[in-house]
Amino acid sequence: MASALKTFPETPEWQTLTLAEREALSEIGRQRRYRAGELIFHQDDECCGIYLILEGLVSVHKNGLEGNMVTLHLAREGDVLGYRPFLAEQHHLASAQVVRDCSVVFFAASHIKKILLKNVEFGMALLRREARELGVAESRFQEAVTQHLRHRLLNLLLVLKKHYGSGLPNGEVLLDLPISRQEMASMIGVRVETLSREIRHLTNDGLVEFSGHRAWLKDLPRIEDELVAKVHTH
Amino acid sequence: MASALKTFPETPEWQTLTLAEREALSEIGRQRRYRAGELIFHQDDECCGIYLILEGLVSVHKNGLEGNMVTLHLAREGDVLGYRPFLAEQHHLASAQVVRDCSVVFFAASHIKKILLKNVEFGMALLRREARELGVAESRFQEAVTQHLRHRLLNLLLVLKKHYGSGLPNGEVLLDLPISRQEMASMIGVRVETLSREIRHLTNDGLVEFSGHRAWLKDLPRIEDELVAKVHTH
DNA sequence: CGCCAGGTTGATTTCGCTCAAGCAATGTGG
DNA sequence: CCACATTGCTTGAGCGAAATCAACCTGGCG
Secondary structure (H helix, E strand, O other), X not given: OHHHHHHOOOOHHHHOOOHHHHHHHHHHOEEEEEOOOOEEEOOOXXXXXXXXXXXXXXXXXXXXXXXXXXXXXEEEOOOEEOHHHHHHOXXXXXXXXXXXXXXXXXXXXXXXXXXXXXXXXXXXXXXXXXXXXXXXXXXXXXXXXXXXXXXXXXXXXXXXXXXXXXXXXXXXXXXXXXXXXXXXXXXXXXXXXXXXXXHHHHHHOOOXXXXXXXEEEOOHHHHHHHHHHOOOOO | OHHHHHHOOOOHHHHOOOHHHHHHHHHHOEEEEEOOOOEEEOOOOOOOEEEEEEEEEEEEEEEOOOOOEEEEEEEEOOOEEOHHHHHHOOOOOOEEEEEEEEEEEEEEHHHXXXXXXXXXXXXXXHHHHHHHHHHHHHHHHHHHHHOOHHHHHHHHHXXXXXXXXXXXXXXXXXXXXXXXXXXXXXXXOOOHHHHHHHHHHHHHOOOEEEEOOEEEEOOHHHXXXXXXXXXXXX
């Protein structure tokens, strides 16, 4: 299965691998496809290895005890799933559900561990990656607890802009949202209805415009202003 | 400064160190004392190394743009501060403020990095530690966003119980709270007044009793029940 | 003794949730 | 092709939880 060889993404972690290691991984990686809606793994499942997404989109979410769900990540082409429980030697603490059809390669934990023990650079890269992820998680906690919905939504839009936004000639930005309102809501920890209302408010304020899964950021400077200055002009 | 040698805590990370490495660290570790209220490092400072707490208590908190503060950790004897920014190669994203007088050893980043590159087991232990921390952070986000104050407060009390609780003969638990209401409130992301009220509610329900910095968990079974079953009997 | 920080309480407001309905787009079976 | 479900999104009314603002304790401590 040499085809997988050239598919390793250009991330710091994979770049630390030697040619031999890449070839070995290509041999043992099990590739398969998932359709939208399928679960790649489920919360509380044992973690048997990691998943490299070659193509598609996956949402990683966490369920509370009474069905309360929160989305932790959107994982796309080039992203790796399940490395946290693998490194923590824990069961999965979240579920991975396919949003758009996926092609995924699975690497068994034992193989990755072997590389980790031999290739110090690989471990260092993972340490860095994890540490940054932890920083993001802590910021998100801070934001969830201190910031209003409006702020969190604007923030989410800017995050989505990175991957799904394209600049228009007039300076506005077009977002091709890959996810439903439900998913958006659960990323910032609110109900769908509340999200819907807040979108209306932003629209009324002339900051954005929504139509289905398309969104325009009409006034990027003002959006960014609000996020840093937090000047409420109501 | 061989005195520091025997002070390495019995955590998985330090246990991976060889005798030679411990001795080397003891040589280069700079020990000093901090008084309550002092800052060990400040958000946005450059991260120059890590801090091992030999004694005392430190609160790690993060400030938003408009003075909104959230407490991320309480670090005690044996805990390490600043390893996240060190591994992430970022500036500090939080401040560390002394709650109770501390004795702290500082290790410069370059020395730790040297060990990391030589001792794979040390790196693996850190990977595991970080990954678990990340799991905690994600759970906290989930909890902050989906759970009510009451739930979060009960949870906090059980967390504090681990280090500051002592069982009484009658089955109750006595907590010697090391922190102020302000600090408690900022750990669960609410205002002090709101915390105060919730404490009263819990007291009225016969679950706890508070007096200054002492708290009794009067009915542990019911507290634990509420946390898993989430049966609201109001 | 008065001061002051930390803590509590009360009144009011605001934000987001719940419950319920409506609506548009899509699918499905007769 | 139409009648009818289904699904995703929006809107409204009312409610409840926590924030805000303000006053008031309380216990150390100079």
